[in-house]
Amino acid sequence: MKYWFFTIHKTPKRAEVTDEFALETLHKHTAYFQELGRQGKCMFAGPFVDQTTELGGGLYGFQCETEEEARELAEKDPLVIEGIYSYKIYEWKKVVPE
Secondary structure: OEEEEEEEEEOHHHHHOOHHHHHHHHHHHHHHHHHHHHOOOEEEEEEOOOOOOOOOEEEEEEEEOOHHHHHHHHHOOHHHHOOOEEEEEEEEOOOOOO
């Protein structure tokens, strides 16, 4: 099994949508990652504490066999689907715990 970090970052479109729309999409995003957690595909998920900087987004850990599978999971994130966040994926090597 391989591990992947997935980060999301606000796009310029976030400033163009209403807070109501963003909040509704955020609820869908949270439900999506909770379901991935139940399936054992998401090891952890959560926002960065400081949302006021350019980082303003979150960090998620996937457990899957291929980068393609990790990208498919990332692209199904409602925040990404709506274009108000973009994402980056990094493969990660787990060392501790063994």
